Amino acid sequence: MLDNLPPPPTLPRVLIDFDLFDAVLLDLDGTIYHEEHPLPGAVELVRRFEAQRRKYACLTNSTSSPDRIAARLQRMGIALDAHHIYTAAAATVDYVLQTFTNPRIFNLATEGIHEMLDGKVQWIEGEEDPCDAVICGVPLSVYATDERRRVAMLHVRRGARLIGICADRVYPSPRGLEFGVGALTAMIAYAANVQPVFCGKPEALFFDELCHRLDVAPGRCVLIGDNLESDIAGAKGVGMKTILTLGGVSSREDVERLPPAARPDWIIDDLTKLL
Ligand SMILES: [Mg+2]
Missing domain, CATH: 3.40.50.1000 (HAD superfamily/HAD-like)
Structure with missing residues (x-):
């Protein structure tokens, strides 16, 4: 019966007012970049958050340090200070x-x-x-x-x-x-x-430590990620709003197999839809 419910809406351009949230959390691999290339809209979205002086953080299950990830992103043309990066390490x-x-x-x-x-x-x-x-x-x-x-x-x-x-x-x-x-x-x-x-995603410990660092309540955050298990389920588990981007691991069909309560709040084709 659950299968008959409509899936979450795929957003046309824009519509999410980030001012409604105290912080925006962005997954890195599969959301911001793939292999050694930034994904569509990623560089612009990060630039926009910087210009708006918005509170945001980029997340990864990497075993490396934020400094090392920042250097790697720099080589891809994504300028991101290490203090905006939170790794599982x-x-x-x-x-x-x-x-x-x-x-x-x-x-x-x-x-x-x-x-x-x-x-x-x-x-x-x-x-x-x-x-x-x-x-x-x-x-x-x-x-x-x-x-x-x-x-x-x-x-x-x-x-x-x-x-x-x-x-x-x-x-x-x-x-x-x-x-x-x-x-x-x-x-x-x-x-x-x-x-x-x-300690990494999707553990509540990961999201709680990050919110502690950012000095925000989990319920006041929105997360953007490509993985239903590590990003969306983890963030929903601590009360965050979630946006699934289809450029990475999880597909629309994967979403449709989930019970409604486990689905992301919104789905976008890629980050350009948020610009
Ligand atoms: Mg990912």
Whole structure:
């Protein structure tokens, strides 16, 4: 019966008054850019938000730091200051610093995690050292050698918290799909028989930490993203309004398969419809 309800409207040009919201959240991959190119309307929309001095943030489940993402966007011709970027790695850093006092951390993740936490935590290397938490990234990371995975597993078995930067099962690469952060985290969680904490989209933790940073209430935000699971469901879960852009992962047919309550508030073909 639910299938007979009309899908959410596809917007003609404009119509969303961003002044009704305290902040606009934009997904990055599949919304702002694809591979190494900005998507239609992205550069102009960001420029417009800057000119309007609007509060906005760009989100990604990347295991890298906002600084590194800003540099990458710069190379694509998207001028975006790092303080407008929130990555799953940055959410992980916020979580670690809020959860532990003088944390002792084993980094199974990235250089970006090292840069953001260096000087604020004690890095653990040996398998005998007391450890509060293991931060887990993708299996291909230079930080995730076989030996380091084994040491990380031992720490978690002895009580260190297992923190996955995000729960992504896979991610796209030039040669196809690669194992994601969620896959390596699940391997260690299984071996240690623990439940990991995940910090990226679609976790409420991610959106709550971001709203805390922006000093806005989730219910006063609108999110624009291309992924029904990580963007739309995550944002709806904390009470945000949502706009699905069709340039990336999810299609109109995917939306029509969802119960009405899980559908985005609006659907657009691409970001030019918001200009
Ligand atoms: Mg995306």
